[in-house]
Amino acid sequence: MTTFHSAGVALEDLDLDGNLDLVICDVGKLHIFKGDGTGRFTPALSGILLLHNASFAASGIAIGDIDGNGYPDIYVSVINGTNHLFFNKKKFKFEEKAEAYLVADTGIGFSVNMVDYDNDGDIDLFVCNYGSFLKDRFNINM
Numbered sequence: 001m002t003t004f005h006s007a008g009v010a011l012e013d014l015d016l017d018g019n020l021d022l023v024i025c026d027v028g029k030l031h032i033f034k035g036d037g038t039g040r041f042t043p044a045l046s047g048i049l050l051l052h053n054a055s056f057a058a059s060g061i062a063i064g065d066i067d068g069n070g071y072p073d074i075y076v077s078v079i080n081g082t083n084h085l086f087f088n089k090k091k092f093k094f095e096e097k098a099e100a101y102l103v104a105d106t107g108i109g110f111s112v113n114m115v116d117y118d119n120d121g122d123i124d125l126f127v128c129n130y131g132s133f134l135k136d137r138f139n140i141n142m
C-alpha cells in the first residue's frame, strides 16, 4: 500500500459519471482516484496533480464549479507555499490558474471552503491560514 503525507481529502464526482471520485493531499502533489460506485477507487487517467514545488505540503481541499462549465474545480491550500487552483478540463485533466484568479495565497494554509456567501450565484472562497485571523482570505465572486 502506498503511503501519503496527507492532511486533506475530498470526495466529488470529477468526471460527471455519477460516481464519487477521491482527491488526497500529499507533499508536492495531489492524488486523484476514480470511483466505480461500489466503494472501489483506482488511479485516474492523469492521477497526480503536481504543485509548483515538490516540497509544498498540500493541506486542505475545496471543490466547486468556479467557471460554471459543470465540471468541479479544485482549490488546494498549501502550508509552506502558494495555494493552487486547478480548473477541471474534463477526463481528469486539470489546469492550474491560481495567480490569474488572484487566489495564489501564500499564508500558512490549512482549511479552505467554497460557498456562495453573498447568494449571488457565484462561488466564493474562504482560506483559513494558521497564525492569525488577519491572514485569512475571503475572495468573493471568483
Ligand SMILES: [Ca+2]
Pocket: 012, 013, 014, 015, 016, 017, 018, 019, 020, 021, 034, 035
Ligand atoms: Ca466520477
Ligand SMILES: [Ca+2]
Pocket: 064, 065, 066, 067, 068, 069, 070, 071, 072, 073, 087, 088
Ligand atoms: Ca469547472
Ligand SMILES: [Ca+2]
Pocket: 115, 116, 117, 118, 119, 120, 121, 122, 123, 124, 140, 141
Ligand atoms: Ca457569491
